[in-house]
Amino acid sequence: MNGKGLITDRTEVIRIEHLWAGYDHDPVIEDINFIVNQGDFIGLIGPNGGGKSTLLKVILGIVPPLRGQITILGKSVKEARQQIGYMPQSVEYDLDFPVKVWDVVRMGRVGKRGLLRPYTRQDDEIVEEAIHQVDMDDLCHKSISDLSGGQRQRVYIARALAARPDILLLDEPTASVDVQVSQSIYELLAKLNEQMTIILISHDMTAISTHVKSIGCINRRLIYHGEKQVTPDMLEAAYQCPVDLIAHGLPHRVYRYHADEEV
Amino acid sequence: MLQGILDVFQFEFMRNALAAGLLVSVACGIIGSYVVVNRIVFISGGIAHSAYGGIGIGYYFGFNPVIGAILFSLASAFSMGFVQRKTRLRTDTIIGVMWAVGMAIGIVFIDKTAGYKVDLMSYLFGSILTVPAGTLWLMLLLDAIILALVAAFYKELLAMSFDETFARIRNVPVDALYYMLLGMIAVTVVMLMRVVGLILVIALLTIPAAISNQWVKNLKSMMVLASFLGMLFTTLGLFLSYWLNLTSGATIILVSGTVYILSALLHYLITSRHPRQTVPA
Numbered sequence: 001m002n003g004k005g006l007i008t009d010r011t012e013v014i015r016i017e018h019l020w021a022g023y024d025h026d027p028v029i030e031d032i033n034f035i036v037n038q039g040d041f042i043g044l045i046g047p048n049g050g051g052k053s054t055l056l057k058v059i060l061g062i063v064p065p066l067r068g069q070i071t072i073l074g075k076s077v078k079e080a081r082q083q084i085g086y087m088p089q090s091v092e093y094d095l096d097f098p099v100k101v102w103d104v105v106r107m108g109r110v111g112k113r114g115l116l117r118p119y120t121r122q123d124d125e126i127v128e129e130a131i132h133q134v135d136m137d138d139l140c141h142k143s144i145s146d147l148s149g150g151q152r153q154r155v156y157i158a159r160a161l162a163a164r165p166d167i168l169l170l171d172e173p174t175a176s177v178d179v180q181v182s183q184s185i186y187e188l189l190a191k192l193n194e195q196m197t198i199i200l201i202s203h204d205m206t207a208i209s210t211h212v213k214s215i216g217c218i219n220r221r222l223i224y225h226g227e228k229q230v231t232p233d234m235l236e237a238a239y240q241c242p243v244d245l246i247a248h249g250l251p252h253r254v255y256r257y258h259a260d261e262e263v
Numbered sequence: 264m265l266q267g268i269l270d271v272f273q274f275e276f277m278r279n280a281l282a283a284g285l286l287v288s289v290a291c292g293i294i295g296s297y298v299v300v301n302r303i304v305f306i307s308g309g310i311a312h313s314a315y316g317g318i319g320i321g322y323y324f325g326f327n328p329v330i331g332a333i334l335f336s337l338a339s340a341f342s343m344g345f346v347q348r349k350t351r352l353r354t355d356t357i358i359g360v361m362w363a364v365g366m367a368i369g370i371v372f373i374d375k376t377a378g379y380k381v382d383l384m385s386y387l388f389g390s391i392l393t394v395p396a397g398t399l400w401l402m403l404l405l406d407a408i409i410l411a412l413v414a415a416f417y418k419e420l421l422a423m424s425f426d427e428t429f430a431r432i433r434n435v436p437v438d439a440l441y442y443m444l445l446g447m448i449a450v451t452v453v454m455l456m457r458v459v460g461l462i463l464v465i466a467l468l469t470i471p472a473a474i475s476n477q478w479v480k481n482l483k484s485m486m487v488l489a490s491f492l493g494m495l496f497t498t499l500g501l502f503l504s505y506w507l508n509l510t511s512g513a514t515i516i517l518v519s520g521t522v523y524i525l526s527a528l529l530h531y532l533i534t535s536r537h538p539r540q541t542v543p544a
Contacts, residue, residue, distance in 0.1 A: 024351075060432045081432050088428060097300055097425055098476055098485045107422040111433030116415055143480035163433065 010037040013167055013197050014059065019068030021058045027066055028054045032222045036167075041193045042224075043212035044201045050219035052201040056169055059199075060086060073166065082111055085160030085196075087170045090152055095145045101155050102140045105130055108162025130161040134188060150181030157188065168192065170200040186211040205230075271505055276392050280511065283394040284497025286402040287455050287467060290409050292490025294451050295472035296482060297444055300424050304469050306343050306445070309358035311452045311461040313339040313365025315386060319372030329457060336449035339365060344445045348438070388512040389460025391501070398458060405454050409447060413486075416440060421482055463512040467493050470519040477530045496522065 014036035022028035029051035036042065046052050057063040058070060061077035072080035085108070108130065109123040131140050134154040144152060153173060160168055173189070174182035189198055190211065202208045209215060209230070216224030217234035225231065271277045298307050317335025321328030339361050347354040370383065413420065422430040423437045431437045448468075455464045471492035475485045500515030507514075 060428075062428060062431065078434070082434060084432070086429060086432055088426070093426070094300070094302075096476060098480050098482050099421070099425055100481060103421070103481070104425065107418075107425065107429065108433075110418055110422040110430060110435055113418075115419065115436075119418065145480070159429070 010039060012036070013038050013040075013073055015069070015071050016059075017069045019058065019070055020066045021054055021063055021068075022066060023063070025066065028220070029058075029218065029222070030220050032068070032218075034216070034222055034224060035226075036197060036199065038166075038197055039193070040226075041189070041198045041211075041213040042200070042216060043208035043214070044199065044216045044218055044222075044224075045203065045205045045208065046201075046218040048203060052203075052218055053171060055218060055222070056171055056199075056201060059169060060084065082163070083166045085163050085165030085168045087153075087156045087160045087168070087173060089172045089175060090149070090156060093144075093152075097144065099144055100140075101131070101136060101142050101144060101147070102127065104144055104155055105140075105158045105162050108159040112163070126164065127162050130158040133161055133192070134158045148181075150177045150185070153177060153181075153185055154188070157185075157192075161192070166196055168196050168198045170198070172202055173200055174202070174204070267506065268502070271502060276394075277501070277505065279394045279396060279399060280391045280501055281498060282399050283391055283402065283458050284501060284515070285494050286399065286406055287459055287464075288471070288493025288497055289406045289490050290402070290451050290455065291464070291467035292471055292475075292488075292493050293409055293413055293486045294448055295468035295493075296475070296486045296489055297420065297424060298448065298468050299472040299476055300482065300485075301444070303448075304465075305355060305358055306340070306347070307448050307452065307468055308465050309343060309362045309365075310336045310340045310445070310449050311456060311465055312362045314449075314453050314456065314461070315369035315383075316365035316367075316372075317369070318386065319369030319376075322376045323372040329453065332453045332456075333450060335365065336453050337446060340445040340449040341442060344442055348441065385460070386456060387460055387462050388510060389456065389458060389463055391459045391463075391497075391511050391515075394458050402454065402458070405451065409451065412443070412447065416443070417483075420444065424482075459515075460512045463516060466516045466519055467496075470516075470523050471496065474523055474526045477526055492519075492522070 012035060014034065016032055016034040019032040019034075020027045020030055021032075028049075032055065034055075044052055044055070054063060058065055059072070059077070061081050070077060073083060074080075106119060106123065106127045109119060109126065113119060113123070128140075131137055134157050136151065136154050136158060139147065139151065144155065147155065157170075157173070160170075168189075170189075174185055177185070186208075189200070192198065193213075198212075200208065200212070205215075209228075212228070214224070214226050214228050215230060215234075216222055217230070223231070223234045298304055314332040314336035317331030317333070318328040319331075320335070321331030343354065343358055343361065346352050346357045373383075419430065419435050419440055422433070422435055423440050427437055427441075452461065452464050452468075455467075459467070471489040472485065474492055475488040479485050479488055496519040497515050500518040501511055503509065503518065504511040504514035
């Protein structure tokens, strides 16, 4: 529809078919079908416990699927994840950890060199470039404990970039930062999206809806049409999350009949 | 004063004790830094105490108790690591159980051993004053092995300690590395507890690294500073225990603990006067 080339000549980068996954044989997500194309910028929303993180962990190969298929760039997850840059939620870090910005970003290179091989000059150049991309040049010799929340988010994005990824996955990239910082992070992501496919998850629908190219909603099942509209079936599926949306209004919402849109 | 210091050096047992203190400090500074940043002080305590079970079994069945202790501490290290990483059981509960059961096994087997009875206290607080020269070479070897392993896997160990999930998806073999780290802790603890006692091992694994973490912002520097602090504490403690006629292990721990409290206070005063500078993004 609307000339955006929905059905497409673009390359498929992630294909997930009939995927079930969870913990202790207890599925958290069910029958997920999800196709990501090169250049996509997808925001996945959904209530807490709805399976957003689980889906991300399946794509990263941390949680194995119970059923179904997942291929990334035509390969298995373990082979392909070297080409995925990942930014976890920043709340998971120990702020007293003795490490500097430069060293954190260089961790993005750790899998590119084998065991027992030191980092090379080429690694250093890539690290420098990644730091430059997120505009942290001046602070690269600071300790991470001396940074603000937004600066730390940038460092973790740089670490993901240092792996030279084709796909960038972000888990709540703006969870603990204020509106201005969040805005600047989305501007950075929009720029990065020119070179790579981006998927991010967030429980904050209003923040992501203005920045991503398409939105999916996950609450055990995924509803994703490759479009930016939040559709009634998403509202139904994720009854918790869109309550805010309706209350505050959303500039891009278009509710329409869409039975013929199922991908 | 100077004469007092020279007096100390005329005794071979004091020279050996000082050398042992220096060698222990290197192993503890390096391994202790990993223990502190990975927040596994309690696991290390569990490993150390459950090793006592191996000592008891060694005496009872008449083989070298150190071998028993190494086997026991490795087994407990790996099982705690397994529980922590692969199951949903509560790790601290399992550590508490193994800690207590290991010690109880040791005591029961030593009770049942005819003849020579080892003193539990000597394993708890050690006897750094009775270190034989041969053991010093063994400790030097242990230091060399630890240095070599840490140098070889430094970048992977750093990435794992900072963010294990990230390291895993970069295909770093984090499980193998984590068990290697636990294994190094187990062997270090056993080798050193013969010499300085397991309480002192835990103190030297934790306190110098914790002080160091307050002042430096780089893991390598943290290890170096922690090693030097350990050397300072053991040396100072030994001299004090000699002059004041106190138990050496306990004196070293009290010296370390005093510096830890002073350092924490100083650090608190400095950071509360100059709060963490954060530049706006």
